Structure formats: structure tokens, C-alpha cells
Amino acid sequence: MKHMKLKKLIFIMLLSVAFISCKKTTEANQSNVEIAKSYSEEDLYRPNFHFTPKKAWMNDPNGMFYKNGYYHLYFQHYPDGNTWGPMHWGHAISTDMVTWKEMPIAIYPDDKGYIFSGSAVVDVNNTSGFSKGGGQPIIAMFTYHDMDGEKAGKTNYQSQAIAYSLDEGQTFTKYSSNPVIKNPNIRDFRDPKITWDSIHEKWVMVLAAGQKIMLYSSSNLKDWKLESDFGDGIGAHGGVWECPDFFPMVVQGTDEIKWVLLVSINPGGPNGGSATQYFVGDFDGKQFKIDPSFEKDLNSSEHKSIWIDYGRDNYAGVTWANIPDTDGRKLFMGWMSNWEYANVVPTETWRSAMTVARQIELQKVNASYRLLFQPVKELTSYRSTKFKKESIAINGDTKIIDSKAIDLSSTEINFKISDLKDKGFTFKLTNKQGDTLAFGYNNSDKNFFVDRRKSGKTEFSEKFVNHVSVAKRTSLNPDLLGTIILDKTSIELFFDNGETVMTEIFFPNSPFDKLSIEPKDQEFVLDSIEIHKLNFN
Numbered sequence: 001m002k003h004m005k006l007k008k009l010i011f012i013m014l015l016s017v018a019f020i021s022c023k024k025t026t027e028a029n030q031s032n033v034e035i036a037k038s039y040s041e042e043d044l045y046r047p048n049f050h051f052t053p054k055k056a057w058m059n060d061p062n063g064m065f066y067k068n069g070y071y072h073l074y075f076q077h078y079p080d081g082n083t084w085g086p087m088h089w090g091h092a093i094s095t096d097m098v099t100w101k102e103m104p105i106a107i108y109p110d111d112k113g114y115i116f117s118g119s120a121v122v123d124v125n126n127t128s129g130f131s132k133g134g135g136q137p138i139i140a141m142f143t144y145h146d147m148d149g150e151k152a153g154k155t156n157y158q159s160q161a162i163a164y165s166l167d168e169g170q171t172f173t174k175y176s177s178n179p180v181i182k183n184p185n186i187r188d189f190r191d192p193k194i195t196w197d198s199i200h201e202k203w204v205m206v207l208a209a210g211q212k213i214m215l216y217s218s219s220n221l222k223d224w225k226l227e228s229d230f231g232d233g234i235g236a237h238g239g240v241w242e243c244p245d246f247f248p249m250v251v252q253g254t255d256e257i258k259w260v261l262l263v264s265i266n267p268g269g270p271n272g273g274s275a276t277q278y279f280v281g282d283f284d285g286k287q288f289k290i291d292p293s294f295e296k297d298l299n300s301s302e303h304k305s306i307w308i309d310y311g312r313d314n315y316a317g318v319t320w321a322n323i324p325d326t327d328g329r330k331l332f333m334g335w336m337s338n339w340e341y342a343n344v345v346p347t348e349t350w351r352s353a354m355t356v357a358r359q360i361e362l363q364k365v366n367a368s369y370r371l372l373f374q375p376v377k378e379l380t381s382y383r384s385t386k387f388k389k390e391s392i393a394i395n396g397d398t399k400i401i402d403s404k405a406i407d408l409s410s411t412e413i414n415f416k417i418s419d420l421k422d423k424g425f426t427f428k429l430t431n432k433q434g435d436t437l438a439f440g441y442n443n444s445d446k447n448f449f450v451d452r453r454k455s456g457k458t459e460f461s462e463k464f465v466n467h468v469s470v471a472k473r474t475s476l477n478p479d480l481l482g483t484i485i486l487d488k489t490s491i492e493l494f495f496d497n498g499e500t501v502m503t504e505i506f507f508p509n510s511p512f513d514k515l516s517i518e519p520k521d522q523e524f525v526l527d528s529i530e531i532h533k534l535n536f537n
């Protein structure tokens, strides 16, 4: 009898153990299923507020102009695949450069070739004569890339062409006498960017040619005269020069006007692969001469160059044309990827996003000139929940906030550390999977850094994680101000009012749900941190 009871007890115990463990596995399976289900590619990686095409491949921003309340963004697009292919100009419009509406494809390839990068302007005075009814035509200028010519081993397979739009940039008609600039036997000869030069009253266009920039001018956007070239022995030359931009800017707080030349380069960026350098100087209507103070800075800088962004994911960026004088801003957007791995990042439906739109300012800094980049102010109108803390003593890994309080994948963060001197710090974004994105300031080498080596999916490219990106701090300001723009798969860091910028992408296995900060060597006080949830519903 006793024996029977014991047996029964053992049986019941075994049964409950089996039940509990079975329940546990089911729960674990369920939660795995939940993870797999709730984190589709769309959920996990489609940015909340950075522009992506609905589907397929995208690279450089093209043809950006503003007219009648709309910012237009065209982009290098291969609509039939998720890697680079026959290039079209995709199209999107926005009233604030933050929320975009994708439009039908604007320019298709044809028997002259793929439609490579270029620009668009509003021909306010109809200098081109394309408008017959007194309207203002939009003129797009792009590079024809003749694939057959390239395959046949020719060098002259890139030429410049124009197309006009009489319906505010929705549809374009290619000019019947294309190309407007034939290839002078230069292999890399592309990416025309036009600016109306109101000082010399003519159209000015810059073109990348090998590792130089060619400057052209025109009175009617059809006939182009080569004026000069720029770039021999100046700046970084680790790769081919691409996607230039050239425009005058007033030096902030003065009447002085300087010309700015942006030049993208691939490879040869400060942290590997694609990046964009810039030059500040003077333009007499024919020739661009770099300012001696800026040239001195270049020569004493690490790569003989100064970069608009030291992160690895801001390439081929250019500025909007036709921003009204009443606004007066210089507005910029870049492609948030890098040719080292753009084709293999872990998204399938679409590939690549753009940076947030940024305002550029030109400032006199330490007897020379610097461009400062900041997110456009329009982004602040999406602020909702706000979290603010002041005077936090940082003496170990200190949690700032978790995603229960604010969804960290859609945030603007502003922080201040006064009297930076020898203070070093690491911010960490983490999730339950153990993924970490680390970024901050290293006081021993005076470098800002972004470390995505353990940020989630990285195995798709060794180059994605082969080192920590760094940027030397150049500001002499004793206090450090920083702005962080976070989306699901990107971080944009604006230090010292945008004097040093770092933009990088990442692919966590689940959303980052905690932000913490730790000191490097010694404890310090984080004067203030303000976190705004950005709401796009």
C-alpha cells in the first residue's frame, strides 16, 4: 500500500515536471515565434522617418529643387531589383523634407544609356526656352552611362544630357539634341550639378572627371563652356571623385561671400570607403581658388582633407536648388550608405535610406572656414513626449532611459557636458539580445567615435565592422554640445553645433530598448540630456 502511494507520488511529480518543462518550451517557442513574427524586415529595419523607396534599390539623391511649397527629391533607382542595376531617377516630394511621398519614376533609361546622377534647376527666366507658355521649366541634367560602350572597353561611355519638365517636375522630356556635353575621352566623367550664379549672372555647372572637378558655364542650360578645372594635388585622392556640388555662401554673421565645393570620393573616406570632402574658396566666374587659410588646414589635416561627415554612411550628398531668398537656407541630403557594403545590407524589400535633411552654415572658425551641418528645424515639429534630466553624476554604467518611457527608434537627443577637458564617455544603446551600439568621446586621443561592431547583424560584410569609426574633435569650445538623431537603423551625431558629424547605419536583432552612458576614466557630470520622441503617426 505504502509502496503504491510512493509510486503515485513519483508519477504525479514526473507529470508536473513534464508539464512545467513542456509549458516552458511552448512559451519559449511562442516567444521565438513572436520575435520572428513581430520583427518582420519592415518592422525592424524600415526607417521611421528617413526616406526609403517603397521597394527596390536606391543610391544617390539627385535633382533636388524646391518649388511652390514642395521639396523635390529624385534618386538613383533600380526599380526591378534590390541591388544596383539599370539606373532610373525615382522621385519623391515633401512639404517639409521630413515626410516624403513617393511619386512615379521621373526619368527612364533609354538606348543612350542608364540615367546616372545629376541635378535639376528651376529655369525661372526660361533661359532654355523650353517653356512656350510663359511658365518656369524645370531642367534636369544627368549623365548618360552607355553600358554597351563600357562593356566594349571604351573610355568615352559617359556624357551629359538634359531633360525638361513643364509639369513641376512630375514628368520629363529628354532634349532632342542630347548629349549636351560629349565625352572628351575621360573614363569617369559624370554627375553634373548646376547652380544659378547670381553674382556673375550665369549658370555654373561642376562635373566630376576622374579625380578632378571640371567647371562649366552656360547662359541657356543647353550650350556649355568649359571654364577651368580644380583638384590636382588638392584634397583626398584615395578614389574616384563623384557627385560634386558648388555654391556661394555668406559667412555667418558677416557680409563675406565664399564659394563651397563638395566632392564625394569613393573609396578613400576617413573611415573607409565612400565619403564627402569639401573646399572653401573664391570663384571669379571662371576659376575656383581655394582660400589660403583653408588650404593650410587641409595640409595639416590627417588625410589632407576635411569631411562633411566622418561616419561611414553619408555619401553623394548635394543641396537643394531654388530655395526662396525669404528662407535663405542651404539645405542638404545624402545617401545613407557606403559602396563598401551597400548592395548586401540585410534588407530585401528595399535597399538604402537617405540622411535627414540638413541645414549647412559657413562659419569663420579659428581664422579659417568650416561648414556646420545640423538637422533641419522642421524635424522639431515632430517632437512629442519629452524626457529631461540635469546634473547626472556618471560614475559607472548609468541608465538614462529605456523604451518603456520613450521609443528609442524615433528620437532626437540633445546633451551638454560643460568643461569637457579630460572627460571621456561612451553612450550605449542595447537590447535584450545583447546587441550594442556604442558611441561617444575618447579623451585620450580627442576622438569622437561610433562602434557598431556588436550592433546586431554584421556578418553580411567584413568591411561593415572592421574598425571603430573616429573623428578628431576640432572645436576649441570648452563645453560639448551634441545632438543625436536615432531611427531604427541609423544614428546621426552632430557634435559642436555640427562642426563634426558622424552618420552610421546598423541592423540590430531586435529594437534597441535601453540607453545608458559610462565614463571612460573618471567620473563626471552630464549637465543635461533632453530626449524627444519624434512622432510620425
Ligand code: FRU
Binding pocket: 059, 060, 076, 087, 116, 117, 118, 143, 190, 191, 242, 243, 316
Ligand atoms: C555615386 C555614383 C555616381 C553615379 C551613380 C550611379 O554613388 O557612383 O558617380 O552617377 O552613383 O548610380
